[in-house]
Amino acid sequence: MKSTGVVRKLDELGRITLPIELRRNLDIEDREALEIFVDDDTIILRKYNPADVFTGEMDNLIEYKGKKVSKASIVNLAKLAGLKIME
Structure with missing residues (x-):
């Protein structure tokens, strides 16, 4: 410091x-x-600097219910939930 x-x-x-x-x-x-x-x-x-609540990532953020989530986390969560993702 x-x-x-x-x-x-x-x-x-x-x-x-x-x-x-x-x-x-x-x-x-x-x-x-x-x-x-x-x-x-x-x-x-x-x-x-708002960051993804899961990874701390600061790129491609989307706000959902007052929290920031990256698109990568959303894709990973969808895959974890067994949803098919079309990218």
């Missing part, structure tokens, strides 16, 4: 502000979703 040298205090609601220079460098737009991860005592923020 690389330190940016930026220190921010939480406000009364537990929020922080990411400096504009950091948002520009990482191409983070206003209102863009960020994922939050925890590793021991470290908090990690990452731009949110």
Whole structure:
């Protein structure tokens, strides 16, 4: 991990502000979703990229009931269910 040298205090609601220079460098737009991860005592923020719920794949995604599923996973699930697939 690389330190940016930026220190921010939480406000009364537990929020922080990411400096504009950091948002520009990482191409983070206003209102863009960020994922939050925890590793021991470290908090990690990452731009949110929706991925296939089964494989983590990020190509050829289709949304179904609020979840992202790749076309490859759909084909594999159909085959697993015994359905004939015409590609």
